[in-house]
Amino acid sequence: MFALDLVAVSVLVFGLYFPRHRRRDLVVAYLGVNVGVLAVAGSLSSSTVGAGLGLGLFGVLSIIRLRSTELDQHEVAYYFSALALGILGPLSGGEQWLVPALMGLILTVMYLGDHPRLFRSYGRQVLVLDSAVTDPLTLTVQLEGILGARVHKATIERLDLVNETTVVEVRYSYAQGRKAPTLAGVNR
Structure with missing residues (x-):
């Protein structure tokens, strides 16, 4: 699932975000947030500390990050998509198809919702x-x-x-x- 997350965030950042918006500084932010959340969620999922604590910490960090610089709404959507992909990566419980399906859903929604032809006028x-x-x-x-x-x-x-x-x-x-x-x- 970790490899699947890295593929998904690469598609999100290099296949969708950067070709459409060309903002290099956010490429680093999206990758960093995703891999950071992936690492912490992965380590918390196998420890005695609750995953809720780790996710709460990242929620606080994301609020601080989003308040520290002005982001457009589409950039906020990419930010939370990278965050969600990182949280989904370490999940292994339940159905084997669920995590890849949810990652695919996030990528599909971002592809369609931010498509240049959508509401282009x-x-x-x-x-x-x-x-x-x-x-x-x-x-x-x-x-x-x-x-x-x-x-x-x-x-x-x-x-x-x-x-x-x-x-x-x-x-x-x-x-x-x-x-x-x-x-x-x-x-x-």
């Missing part, structure tokens, strides 16, 4: 406008003109009436058949 941006816009309808019309897309939600994060700026988070979609343009270095 939808996007999210944080924009800084060079005008202070207080009216929601005016803001929506202005954003649709800038983006060339249908605005589903616009949330004003900061409105500066002195400097005439508006910081707004906007969720939008392009017309059917048109996908969102990809800009290097821009998070959507």
